[in-house]
Amino acid sequence: MGAAGDQLGIMSIQDARRAAEEAGLDLVLIAAQAKPPVCKIIDYGKFRYEQLRRDKETRKKQHVTEIKEIRMSPNIDENDLSTKAGAARKFLERGDRVKVTLRFRGREMAHMGASVHILTDFANSLQDIAVVDKAPKVEGRTMSLFLVQKK
Numbered sequence: 162m163g164a165a166g167d168q169l170g171i172m173s174i175q176d177a178r179r180a181a182e183e184a185g186l187d188l189v190l191i192a193a194q195a196k197p198p199v200c201k202i203i204d205y206g207k208f209r210y211e212q213l214r215r216d217k218e219t220r221k222k223q224h225v226t227e228i229k230e231i232r233m234s235p236n237i238d239e240n241d242l243s244t245k246a247g248a249a250r251k252f253l254e255r256g257d258r259v260k261v262t263l264r265f266r267g268r269e270m271a272h273m274g275a276s277v278h279i280l281t282d283f284a285n286s287l288q289d290i291a292v293v294d295k296a297p298k299v300e301g302r303t304m305s306l307f308l309v310q311k312k
Contacts, residue, residue: 171197228307230260233283235269235276242279246286249308253291259308266302273299280306 169180177200181188187205190198229252231245249259261283263276280297287308295307 224256226257228258228260230262232262232264235263235265246283249287250290253310256310261306263304
């Protein structure tokens with residue numbers, strides 16, 4: 162492609178370089194795998210600047226979902242549970258995933274099965290905005306549950 166955007170056709174690399182020098186621009190390889198390879202005669206600095214601007218614009222429009230963790234103990238009080246649920250609600254409204262973790266220490270390990278209701282109550286308190294992504298699962302000394310925003 163020429164400087165004005167017109168097709169120059171198939172030519173040797175020497176002719177293409179000469180045409181680029183005459184125009185005062187750069188010869189840029191666009192598609193190396195094509196037969197024959199495709200090149201453009203453009204201002205490379207301007208091309209890179211526009212490409213960076215396009216990339217920046219697309220990054221600005223996308224949202225990266227993070228996993229926010231809320232930690233609790235099995236002997237948590239109702240008021241503390243509602244406070245944690247409010248924090249989880251805020252995270253979910255922002256579009257993040259929430260990992261709710263119950264940490265067990267010492268003798269609490271013997272009553273892990275009886276503490277599942279804490280996580281289910283937590284999920285039920287947020288059922289208007291969230292869906293359980295992964296059911297409660299025991300991993301070592303912790304039991305965790307993942308919540309995502311309803312679509």
